[in-house]
Amino acid sequence: MEGKVIGPGPxxxxxxxxxxxxxxxxxxxxxxxxxxxxxxxxxxxxxxAVDYLHELLRRNYNFGPEVTRYQTLQLLKKFLKAxxxxxxxxxHGTEDFEDSGHLYRFPTLSPLKSFPTRPPLKDCxxxxxxxxxxxxxxxxQRENIAPQKSSVMTSDLWNKRHSVAIGDVHECxxxxxxxxxxxQVDHIxxxxxxxxxxxVLGLKSLDGVLHPAHVNGKHIVHNVFKVNKSGxxxxxxxxxxxPYWVISAMKCLANWPNGNETKQPVYPGFERDxxxxxGDYFQRLKEPLLTFHLYEVFVNILSLLHEQDVxxxxxxxxxxxxxxxxxxxxxxxxxxxxxxxxxxLLPPLNDTIATxxxxxxxxxxxxxGSVDEMDLDELLATKLVTFMMEHHxxxxxxxSKLRHQVEExxxxxxxxxxxxxxxxxxxxxxxxxxxxxxxxxxxxxxxIGTQTPLQQLLEGLIADTELPAKDKKKxxxxxxxxxxxxxxxRFPTEESKAAVIPEKAPRLKPQLMFFNLKKPFxxxxxxxxxxx
Numbered sequence: 001m002e003g004k005v006i007g008p009g010p011x012x013x014x015x016x017x018x019x020x021x022x023x024x025x026x027x028x029x030x031x032x033x034x035x036x037x038x039x040x041x042x043x044x045x046x047x048x049a050v051d052y053l054h055e056l057l058r059r060n061y062n063f064g065p066e067v068t069r070y071q072t073l074q075l076l077k078k079f080l081k082a083x084x085x086x087x088x089x090x091x092h093g094t095e096d097f098e099d100s101g102h103l104y105r106f107p108t109l110s111p112l113k114s115f116p117t118r119p120p121l122k123d124c125x126x127x128x129x130x131x132x133x134x135x136x137x138x139x140x141q142r143e144n145i146a147p148q149k150s151s152v153m154t155s156d157l158w159n160k161r162h163s164v165a166i167g168d169v170h171e172c173x174x175x176x177x178x179x180x181x182x183x184q185v186d187h188i189x190x191x192x193x194x195x196x197x198x199x200v201l202g203l204k205s206l207d208g209v210l211h212p213a214h215v216n217g218k219h220i221v222h223n224v225f226k227v228n229k230s231g232x233x234x235x236x237x238x239x240x241x242x243p244y245w246v247i248s249a250m251k252c253l254a255n256w257p258n259g260n261e262t263k264q265p266v267y268p269g270f271e272r273d274x275x276x277x278x279g280d281y282f283q284r285l286k287e288p289l290l291t292f293h294l295y296e297v298f299v300n301i302l303s304l305l306h307e308q309d310v311x312x313x314x315x316x317x318x319x320x321x322x323x324x325x326x327x328x329x330x331x332x333x334x335x336x337x338x339x340x341x342x343x344x345l346l347p348p349l350n351d352t353i354a355t356x357x358x359x360x361x362x363x364x365x366x367x368x369g370s371v372d373e374m375d376l377d378e379l380l381a382t383k384l385v386t387f388m389m390e391h392h393x394x395x396x397x398x399x400s401k402l403r404h405q406v407e408e409x410x411x412x413x414x415x416x417x418x419x420x421x422x423x424x425x426x427x428x429x430x431x432x433x434x435x436x437x438x439x440x441x442x443x444x445x446x447x448i449g450t451q452t453p454l455q456q457l458l459e460g461l462i463a464d465t466e467l468p469a470k471d472k473k474k475x476x477x478x479x480x481x482x483x484x485x486x487x488x489x490r491f492p493t494e495e496s497k498a499a500v501i502p503e504k505a506p507r508l509k510p511q512l513m514f515f516n517l518k519k520p521f522x523x524x525x526x527x528x529x530x531x532x
Contacts, residue, residue, distance in 0.1 A: 013299050016062055017376055018112045021084055023060070025106055028052050033103050040088050043105045046098045049076055049085070062302065063379050066360065066386050071378055073099050080104075084111040180413060186217030189406055193220055196402045197317045200310065201300055209300060214293040215321055222324045224398050231396055233328040240325040242332075246281045249274045250332060254339045256346045275340075275349055279362050282333065288369040289330045294321060295370045299380055305387050315388065315395040317402065327396075333363060334385075334392035341389070360386055454486045462500055 028049065030042040044052075054072040057063045077097040079085050086092040088103040097104075194215055198206050226234050235241050252274050282289075290298050297318050304311040319327060337359045340346060350358045364381035367388070388395055461467075461475060480487040491497040 012296065012303070013370065013376060013380065014113050016299075016380070019062075020057075020060075020376065021079075021111060023056060024053055024079075024084075027056065028106075030105075035088065035103050040103055040105070043088055043103045046076075046100050046102045046104060049104060050099050057379065061306070062383075064383050064386075066357075066382050067379060068357065068361065070361075071382065073097070074378060075376070079111075082111060082113075083107055083109075180410065185410070186221055188217075188409055189220045189224070190215050190217035192405050192409070193317060193320055193402060196399065196405070197297070197314070197321075200314045200317060201297075201304075203300075209296045210294070210321075216323070219323055220320045223320050223322070223327050224403075226324070232331050233324050235324055235328060242281070242329060246278060247332075249277045250336045253278065253346070254336045256340075256343055271347055272349055275362075278336070282329075282363060282366040285366060288365070289322070289326045289333070289367050291322065291326060292369075292371050294318065295368065297321070298368055298384060302380060302384055305383070308391075311387065312391055312394050313399055315391075316397055316399045319396060320398070330367065331392070331396055333367075334389050337363060337389045338392050360389070454483055455490070458483075458486060458490055 028044060029052065030044060033040050033043045033045065050069060050072055053076060054067065054069050057067040057072060057075075058065045076085070080087075080092055080095060080097045083092045084106075085097075085104045086107050087095060088105055090107075092107075194206065194210070194212065197210070201209075203209065223233055226236070228234055241247075253271065256271065288295075298315075301311055301314045301318065304314055319330070322330065340349075340359060341356045346355070349355055353361070360382055364385040365378055367385050368381035369377045458479060461472065461479065464472065467475075476487075491500075
């Protein structure tokens with residue numbers, strides 16, 4: 001397809017608007033036209049503009065073949081209002097674009113939009129920090145129960161843990177985190193969800209795309225756990241749900257011809273009236289179901305639609321950020337749209353428009369939209385809603401990777417650990433994501449990560465000048481017995497050991513002898529040894 005694919009990033013809608021204008025201005029055929037007995041060079045008629053732009057949008061990957069001629073006409077009206085084009089008399093803004101022989105031209109000034117300025121986030125204070133081992137409670141010691149090992153360990157803590165092998169066992173306490181509160185659980189879900197979203201979107205930062213203040217941890221937890229067997233969100237406050245008559249109308253269309261629970265009389269055109277009832281309700285909502293705050297998030301997902309798995313995961317994470325009432329409405333609406341499009345027993349809902357096109361046109365702007373009506377809301381919403389309708393069964397599932405990360409973090413916080421006096425017990429600084437490595441690299445890291453603290457411990461023992469030689473030898477023997485491989489690497493031969501720990505020369509033990517002056521010299525058979 002023609003046109004450059006606009007990748008994810010801040011203000012993607014503005015980039016796409018500018019890119020569309022460049023393609024339109026650069027490719028629209030211009031020629032001489034006559035009107036009112038006058039000649040106008042470098043001009044084009046309204047119908048020519050609609051024809052060219054419609055084909056351009058359909059062939060452009062950022063929009064796709066779902067774009068209709070009506071939507072193209074609406075975009076040209078926005079172009080005229082934004083002074084991207086003007087009529088041959090230089091009028092724009094208040095004039096209405098016509099799909100006719102009326103003449104238009106491009107203005108000389110650049111019609112591109114400037115990017116909105118937003119103050120960058122100076123810090124991450126609004127992002128909830130993952131809970132650490134900052135506070136703990138002492139637990140009573142219990143025999144024959146070994147504490148679980150931590151996944152990360154500092155060198156200092158390693159030395160203290162393994163001081164049993166050489167003596168000097170430091171005072172320790174058995175600890176664990178205090179009970180995790182629901183508020184802390186909300187913060188953990190919020191923090192890991194935002195990090196997961198940034199990763200799946202492929203962005204270095206979410207600045208300009210999503211503000212942390214617009215992420216509610218309670219909404220995420222509600223959307224994850226408070227669902228029915230079909231995965232539809234269940235609301236605690238029934239006043240936030242859709243009116244009963246709207247739900248009944250949606251069931252009637254979704255299960256046609258067996259969905260008329262109220263047993264109302266069916267007449268010719270009944271199904272069209274039911275659809276109009278549902279459409280009126282959603283079109284009167286104060287803001288789109290995806291909310292204004294999350295507009296940039298979902299627009300960024302448009303660039304990922306060519307990778308179905310990635311786009312699906314991005315929608316799974318993003319839809320968790322929705323308020324539960326919005327998520328429930330969106331789930332039910334997309335399911336209705338999919339069933340209506342797939343139901344061969346449902347009569348045509350429009351005389352000129354196909355059912356699939358009608359459903360997308362009727363509800364797309366109810367799903368996605370921005371506060372700035374000058375953007376490409378309708379075209380972008382058409383493509384996104386089409387994808388969401390086709391994959392509505394999967395985009396509302398909780399990503400397994402995200403769920404696993406949260407469960408692992410919560411499980412880690414509940415583990416019992418040993419705290420040594422003066423040691424570091426903060427083990428929550430491990431990265432949120434792991435990179436897959438080969439088995440050889442894994443074994444190498446395992447050996448290096450285990451031996452390095454022991455090597456440091458051995459060197460410290462050798463360099464200790466205050467330790468008596470006798471005690472040093474005793475502890476070196478204990479170390480050799482406990483960690484023979486580390487010891488052998490340090491002292492492969494006796495010569496290497498002697499170079500570091502030289503053996504002292506043995507002291508002579510003098511013998512006291514007695515002589516008999518009357519007999520020839522002859523030592524006694526017994527002798528006594530004395531130490532100097």
